Amino acid sequence: MRSGRSTPSTDSARPRPGSARRVTRRVRGAAVAAVLALAPAALGTPALRAPALASQSPVPASPRPADLGAPDPTADQAAVVRDPHGPREPSDTQVRNVDGTNVVFSYGEVTPAFDGWSRHEPTRHYLSLDRPWRFRYDPADQGGTEGWQRPSLDDSGWDTIAVPSSWDLHDNDGWAGYDGADFGKGGALRDGYAWYRTTVDVPASWRDTHVRLAFLAASYSADVWVDGRWVGKHEGGNTAFALPVRDALRPGERATIAVRVYRRASYTNYDGSGEQVADDHALPPGVVDYWPYAGLTRSVWLEAVPATTVAKVLLDTRDATLDARVVVENHSRQDFHGFVRVDPGRGSNGRPMRVRVDVPAGGVAVPRTTIPIPHAPRWSVERPKVLTARATLVGLDDGPALDTLTATYGVRDIAVDGSRLELDGRPLFLKGVNWHEETDRGGRSMTKAEYDHELANATELGANLLRNAVYNRHPYAYDWADRNGVLLMDEWDTMWVGTVSQQLQAESYGLSRALALATAWNNHNHPSVILWGLQNESTIDPDGAPVYRAWLTQMKDAVKAVDLSDRPVTWASSSSWDPAFDLADVVGFNEYFGYFYGTNEDLGPTLDAVHRNHPDKPILITENGTWSLPGQHGPPTEAGTEEWQAANFRAHWDQVTARPWVAGYTFWLLKDYKQRAGYNEEYNALSTMGMLAWDGQTRRLVFDAFRDARPPR
Template sequence: MNPPIHPTRRTVVTALAVASTVALPAWPGTAHAADNTVDSPVLDPHPATEPSGTHVRDVGGTNVVFQYGAVLPAFDGWRTHEPTREYLSLDKRWRFRFDPGNKGLGEGWQSPRFDDTSWGRIDVPSAWDLLGTPGFASETAPFGKGTAFTDGYAWYRTTVDIPGSWRARHVRIAFLAAGYSAEVWLDGTYLGKHEGANSPFALPAAKALRPGARQTIAVRVFRRASYTDYTASSPQPVTDDHEIPYKPVDYWPYAGLTRSVWVEAVPPVTVAKLLVSGADGRLEARAVVENHGSSDFEGFLTLDPGPGSRARPTVVEARIAARSAGVVRVSVPVPRAPRWSPAAPHTHTARATLTAAKPGGPRVDTLSTRYGVRDLSVADAQLRLNGKALFLKGLNWHEETGAHGRAMTPGEYDRELGHIKAVGANFIRNCVYNRHPYVYDWADEHGVLVMDDIDTMWLNTAQEKLQTERYGLARALALTMAWNQHNHPSVILWGLQNESEIDPEGAPVYRAWLADMKAAVKAVDLTARPVTWASNTSNDPAFDLADVIGFNEYFGYFYGKDADLGPTLDAVHAKYPGKPILITENGTWSEAGTHGPSTTQGTEEWQAACFTAHWDQVAARSAFVAGFTYWVLKDYKQRAGYNQDHNGISVMGLLTFAEERPKLVHEAFRKAANPRP
């Protein structure tokens, strides 16, 4: 039996000749609205294609991701400060004002001369949802009140003293996240716009930079309303075909500058990104070097694989033409390096050092990255790590707390992620957006496997077609996911979409959309990680494109009976006998503290019994089922038009939302034995 389809919960590589360097692309100073768009307080206008200009270029045989006319750089500046670079943190109190009438741009709120002394204050990072919403974490507080329901535009302003020594530096402003979209000005000069609430971006600042002066940074953030009236008996959704997601979804769309922001100054010849792959006893590295200067660079690059690798540094020549980006390739044997695995999560730190003139000469720039040596493969319907078949005992989870929303503190991450280890899970699915870099580092260090996801949830055929053929935001999100998380050994699966529409007449559109995103991640991933997605059906017409078949199932809850899962898995395996199967979601709900028969919906007993019934059917088929991912770790906030009587809290978790109190299903999950320990 196949579950019904229902809403629950062009080539990517630019055709360029292979060369050792490519010229840095020009970047327009302004984005122009597409035809037939309407600028209003509700919907934000869009350019003809997604505003960051994300694309891939072949640079000497390595595919490199560009945004805003520059290589998409590493974002380790939030925690790791390279000795050759300078950093100015902007994590502090900013001036802040909502702009419900969308008048700020016309009144010059981006100008350094604008007087913002009457504005309020807000912490960066934070979500403006928590700025003024009493009872946000409470199940009994009234729904639809406070800044959690303030949508449209809001402005952030701050000043920064730019050192005079930065005159010869390449300077960028880095944001780990801005929800949903953000436009940035430096002293009134427009730097660019970013779209996508959960992916980092960096804007080159050269055209507006005044070293030795105090400069004003202004950011206009936009969030689309989910509904025209959140408390109406039949709320009317607000949609935008260009946005991802384009309509209300059942997780909370936190708004504002929700993660760290900083200004970073790097040398004019700089290692923008270090891609590494540790497998088969070798460390393969690609150092992506930008030369922003007017002279060609000739020097050397030293790659140190780190003391724990038991291998020696390797030196190679590095030649980068002026105003170009190049890739320096290094291969280092690491046969004695300890491998990374969940049982023994050995990580190493590789460092690339550029020197001028000769090896050991003047240091120009450095960039380090963490990595792990491990072999990942798919064969004979199994997902294998270091040659051993895996079974993923997994949890979906949302990145939020009642106190800080999506702007979580390190302590909150440690507590939330600690729950995952406490119940014996070895796998998390980052449903349905990229997480803070802290999460991937934590997973590397704690041996927890990761399926990374992007925001492509609940698209319909029209949006799939728009994204593939014209707008390109889905492709950009897929590219940046694979580029940003590339070096993390814990990341073993790329997720492409969640429960998007598969119209029988639109199946070719759906397949083309998935193929486009798959090509994107495959283009930049040196490790060839498997690709999957969370389909809303076990009869997906594109499963032949997946490396691992993934689908969400809610037998016995939304449709069918619990016992239907086993025969469904057998049918999928019979159709695709060589592909592993992953249950990307399954779960039910319970009212915490509500007890009764295991056959009564809403009781903790029913929720636990449903989990056990599904787990047992999956575990019995571990020869071809790679894992089971429960929905969800903790009750979570959403404003999708239901659960209003719980203040928008969905009660499907192992734990409650605010108190994080375990329900009976928590113990049932903990006791579930992994068939491949």
Template sequence: MTDPIHPPQGRPRKAAHPSRRSVVAALGAVGCVALPAWPDTARAADRAASAAQDGPVLDTHPATEPSGTHVREVAGTNVVFQYGAVLPAFDGWRTHEPTREYLSLDKRWRFRFDPGNKGLDEGWQSPRFDDRAWGRIDVPSAWDLLDTPGFASETGRFGKGTAFADGYAWYRTTVDVPGSWRARHVRMAFLAAGYSAEVWLDGTHLGKHEGANSPFALPVGKALKPGTRQTIAVRVFRRATYTDYTASPGQPVTDDHEIPYKPVDYWPYAGLTRSAWIEAVPRVTIAKLLVTGANGRLEARAVIENHGPADFDGSLTLDAGRGSGARPTVVTARIPARSAGVVRVSVPVPRAPRWSPASPHTLTARATLTARKPGGPRVDTLSTRYGVRDLSVADGQLRLNGRPLFLKGLNWHEETGAHGRAMTRAAYDKELGHITEVGANFVRNCVYNRHPYVYDWADEHGVLVMDDVDTMWLNTAQEKLQTERYGLARALALTMAWNQHNHPSVILWCLQNESEIDADGAPVYRAWLADMKAAVKAVDLTARPVTWASNTSNDPAFDLADVIGFNEYFGYFYGKDADLGPTLDAVHAKYPGKPILITENGTWSDAGNHGPSTTQGTEEWQAASFTAHWNQVAERSEFVAGFTYWVLKDYKQRAGYNQDHNGISVMGLLTFGEERPKLVHETFRKAVNPRP
């Protein structure tokens, strides 16, 4: 079994109460709403998945995206709900709160592909089904690597192995549920399931999630039987990319509801690719702690759920953390039965150091919920890391702590040849270490959310982050469908901002990548972007700037962006290298108050192919192209906020080209399998940031 990023093990431990308290009820504000209705037993998907005659299976879809993601205002705070509950913090992968109990699901599961889509009819979700003849698979892992020899090699056989096994596959395991969980609220958390997943507990359908790279938590409800052994079944789906992977040209497989809806040029890793666990929390629980540190104060919003039958009357203590200079502060917390409430606390943090790339200081805030009065029995705790920093856009510049930023950045894909997207901690440290090795201060998470470890790493290493969602290469029809009916794009944007809210390293929200703008589609495109922007702005208390990676420098919605972002490939796909400078000048003239960010630029080279810098495909040509573009951007640092190179490392894709390289796109500073540097690696490293 690989060494995934495991949560810590062990039983709950007793935590000490703060030795000093400052009871300041006036600083707290609380309001409540009833928990949204959600069926005790979710309806399973229709058994007849759709498919073209003799073609690949397409998954079924409800009328709107299946998690019920939405925002409700609670005491002036917008709270994200999924599956009838507050979308909780997902820190259980690394932090075990002393008031909670955890069962890790990171282990070997029973596994079977279901190419004929017969599992539901044959009862594979039932605890009575005999799965002893099934194979085994690690969780987390990508089924792509279950049996695909040469996956990481440019000489491997494209189109062969489990890397090209699409449609449905099933996971099954059993867990011994503690009898002590009878009076607990229990949820099952998955950090990722690609592309979609449905979950059953002892045959009871808990729900479905769509979106390959966003975490989700399913309340277990009445399906839980404490003191017994229960069976978990998960059916995962991945749409085929092409009807035939070896045909040239291939026939794409599309689904208007999915995001992305068509083949894209990164690898759609399949399976339970990140950690999973079951978490038992008190019936009155702190689901989420939103914090923002700026201007010498810590603003905190504790989102509290009461799943019990009785009203809760107690208090919440906020400890801003060692080094903050703040005393623990106590405020009233009253939450009616079957409701969610928000307790607000504002405290000065006079000694908290500012977070910056040069000094990435983080602190840990902890909220403690107690019953009846301060000093009463502890009910629940939740902690979160944060940093104190000021982020703003002013006079055409992106500023951190009052100083203009220039982002020397890299795009990167979350994968290795050995693990796919189910990377270990050591693999992340190696991959992310390449970023700091070349002197980059910025990384774009193209084009999906990353494992939570990545954001923690960036906080601790002072690397600035632009976070992305999966909205890549949509066209007008899909933009309209997502905005007016299905709502998955909005759900992905909401959960991105909610989940990554407290990380000081995250400075930009990216709404989409290179989606199409038809001749008559600009109003639809603008409405789609405005909808996603409103979603992230609704839940982000820090008001981070919003941008996107446009495929044009003449985007009809740039007036909606806080930072103008576009991908450019002058001298490669079109025009000349020297066209970049005049293009930047023209965009600045049209939008003089907005910073500009190059969200992608790059070329390619075959490693070891040397020759003139004017010959495409040589390492010299790739390096010279970078230099030409970098210089034009750096010369305009008074209004250009940065440059993001495409891409850190060669990467895998199933988009129908580079089949002669086993699907490896060779645009990186480093090679894919060996991670060997090309000439552009050293050229990038030597590029001097004009605003160090």
């Protein structure tokens, strides 16, 4: 996928930092021959991408520091703690058809809107838990048996940690630069379990409400207790979740919340000799080449809603109407009868509508209304007009609001017409950039100011697409894209998933489907989201790809079942001849001609061959790029110079834009990024493929080259 990565296979040898050898990808333990895409026309079909180089760096590896073991010298580094799994993923995420609308449920309830991190409804109560928590590593997994979840536990001797934050940066002053001597400081290599504890005074006024505990992310998985009572577990390190906790709380009293967070180790040890650690249930199941930040990395809060509540509002616009589906959930023991009023919002030029709703005790109903908005402003890249609708739940007397929920939306249509991707009926060319969500100051726990600074570079570059490569982003990133007219390709954690894991996920465990459903449900109303990306560079099984196709089909069906807008699906394939491209609405693949294999000039013939195979589908380059060391200059033929990186980009861009049936190009990537894949530790584990250096400010020449590149007319 990217410069200097090890392969997704768990049975291939781990590359040494700084080495330049190739690593052969393996499937089911058998080596697959690398077919270099040097002459696609002669081969008859586009060729399989060759394996990646094990390191982007031409310089020898720096010696490893001597103190890179776990900070706790008593921890047994030979024993890798593993998180147990049940027969199915723990949230029990599923789709149920309610009144003609598919509704996503998790933990036995409707998966709610997660706007409470920033927007507070007047009919609800919120308690933010973003603050210092008590914190303790648990390398031997002893906390559960020793009662670390109990309210009576004396945790005064524990450390403290900010929530949200990434424990990788806990007691770590070596995250900012490229100095390999800083690799592994603080919590960067602390895997297994760690515990978080805090207390909260629950207001007495919450007695007649329904209370949930919401997390925007807990990485990688989390078990949660309230006053010593286990209330649930979540798996998936970048996806929001909410646990019903009303029965575990005593309004008017103090409650103790304990969270045990788990991170899977990447290797059995990090001294360069460790073996890769894999878990076929997990996503991703093995080593990946981004940094798997650990902890309560995003906001946490308690939210008390009325017993009968508006859990979610689904909005879709087409044919000059707003289609509003209001998901009403009744947590009480009495049937509810009333109305839902839907206001399409100021500036929509539509009038509020009222619809009857009847919800049985303990049940769910989805009243629907269509509101004419013939003169509503369109949402576009040039004029990103965001509207705000409000759903209000009232009784039969049409009196005061019992509950409200607002939701933003935009009026736009995204569609595929033959080999064209269209926005509002006009051909759309995607000038895209991949990005990772992290900074040298906060890891994956970014502030709004950091998002604004980092993402402003996309608008300066003239990019109209950001690919949320391989995991969900913080809700603020979607709001930012809506407001700034930047399109999104949205994804979840299905990176480098092998055949065994694909089969396990599709046939029984179901985590990939659960994350797909959560992504489409949570981000449904954002006009900026135009593509669902099903996976990144996962294994294509060698026996006609039946497992691979079944796995992709399951995720495609999941997002299509939820998405009223019917957004196109694609994925970032490792192969230009992917045997499942017939399932995609947009053919997407990663290519690194002239870097990992072949020459820059091989891209054009490969694109032509892909188009011959799929003449009725748009083609999107989901990744392409090379690397350079910041400030290293020389001729454009010299690998590692900024001139070489920029020249390679121009060569690929020119070939892409010369073909009208190519819908876009997505550069890898906006900024240098951290990874734990076992290479570039001499650069503090930083991959240097960005247009910007790790500080988010220092520009390489390719930044200017990309900014000046003109899309086809």
